[in-house]
Ligand SMILES: Nc1ncnc2c1ncn2[C@@H]1O[C@H](COP(=O)(O)OP(=O)(O)OP(=O)(O)O)[C@@H](O)[C@H]1O
Ligand SMILES: Nc1ncnc2c1ncn2[C@@H]1O[C@H](COP(=O)(O)OP(=O)(O)OP(=O)(O)O)[C@@H](O)[C@H]1O
Ligand SMILES: [Mg+2]
């Protein structure tokens with residue numbers, strides 16, 4: 001379902017060039033659960049942004065369901081970002097003037113869901129990540145791990161078929177992180193969701209069917225695991 | 228050096244009261260290395276903000292070097308925050324319009340250090356966290372783990388005698404996280420720095436002399452470890 005061919009991403013700063021991605025080719029099948037690991041700065045978030053149609057590569061091709069992303073209309077891209085893919089950002093990207101509930105409901109606004117159903121579904125998503133008691137808090141009235149869980153709830157609320165999660169447990173204690181992981185695995189097993197998780201944690205990676213390792217903008221290893 | 232007696236922190240939101248801290252008493256000796264662990268939302272960052280003189284408790288007393296923080300003048304508090312304590316924030320709190328180098332140099336500006344020495348010391352601090360190649364990048368031109376390391380470098384640059392680090396390795400791969408940990412341990416062992424680290428990672432906590440566990444705004448356990 002996800003296929004990249006020789007992706008490059010170059011940032012130009014004055015006379016300096018940063019090769020964030022230097023030729024990444026990968027293929028993720030529908031319903032797979034894949035972990036991406038690698039040292040700080042090696043290009044994981046850059047790759048995720050391209051997979052999530054949030055950024056364009058400088059070179060190479062990205063095909064989603066066989067269609068080249070670079071050739072899609074803005075409408076189609078928008079639909080993919082809002083309905084097809086759920087994205088958990090490494091830095092959460094919550095709206096600071098909205099409550100947890102409003103933040104989680106936002107993808108439903110874009111999907112044209114009516115207000116009452118939005119509220120019910122957003123409350124349900126917050127309940128699943130154990131945050132219903134904090135749903136009226138704004139992000140600066142939440143702990144780091146609570147903000148991370150709001151970001152996770154928001155990524156799930158539109159029932160996407162692909163979830164891209166960039167370090168979703170980085171700010172969570174092991175028990176809460178375990179709950180989130182079990183939630184992801186359940187979505188994966190019961191609904192066949194395709195799951196790509198960037199993680200630094202071995203305990204997360206070992207639940208994946210495959211672990212892709214990156215270094216300096218390229219893939220250096222792939223390990224198939226049977227859990 | 229750090230002593231709290233029955234600290235309380237209550238946030239009032241409309242008719243709801245959140246007891247972020249519900250009676251925290253602890254004592255940290257000069258030169259100790261202490262880890263603080265506990266579930267997401269249990270009060271760790273709230274406690275750290277009070278220890279760092281960045282927030283006031285609603286109740287209870289905090290003594291730093293035997294002097295009650297609540298009775299100190301603004302000048303003295305300012306001096307403590309800028310020169311005595313180095314704080315690594317869970318959300319980094321970098322200035323988005325300044326480069327990594329400028330962000331790291333900021334505490335030196337407050338300390339009245341001249342420009343050339345500021346630049347040399349800030350470069351040195353970035354080198355220590357392996358980020359000299361990125362020193363001209365702004366935060367949004369850095370990866371999550373690189374931003375975290377800039378926050379760490381900034382906390383160290385004024386050579387504080389106390390370091391309060393709120394989840395300093397949450398966004399780092401295990402090798403980079405290990406480098407940071409070894410750096411903290413070295414400062415601890417060679418310079419007798421007092422180190423308080425909030426962490427979710429067992430591999431960080433096991434390097435501490437003592438692990439304090441929190442839950443629902445109180446301390447529930449303390450374990451002394453000999454490493
Ligand atoms: N400004 C605020 N207004 C209301 N409640 C708040 C505010 N700031 C924090 N809280 C609440 O206080 C509690 C403690 O927050 P704190 O940030 O100290 O948790 P934490 O232990 O650091 O969690 P984490 O591991 O997720 O970072 C949380 O339940 C949070 O929702
Ligand atoms: N806008 C930008 N301009 C210049 N360089 C950038 C920009 N964004 C990212 N980079 C650089 O690209 C490289 C890859 O960044 P990326 O965020 O993908 O890393 P990462 O693997 O997610 O790291 P981490 O594990 O620390 O989150 C980094 O070295 C970073 O400094
Ligand atoms: Mg990243």
Ligand SMILES: [Mg+2]
Pocket residue numbers: 143144145271272273317393
């Ligand atoms: Mg916290």
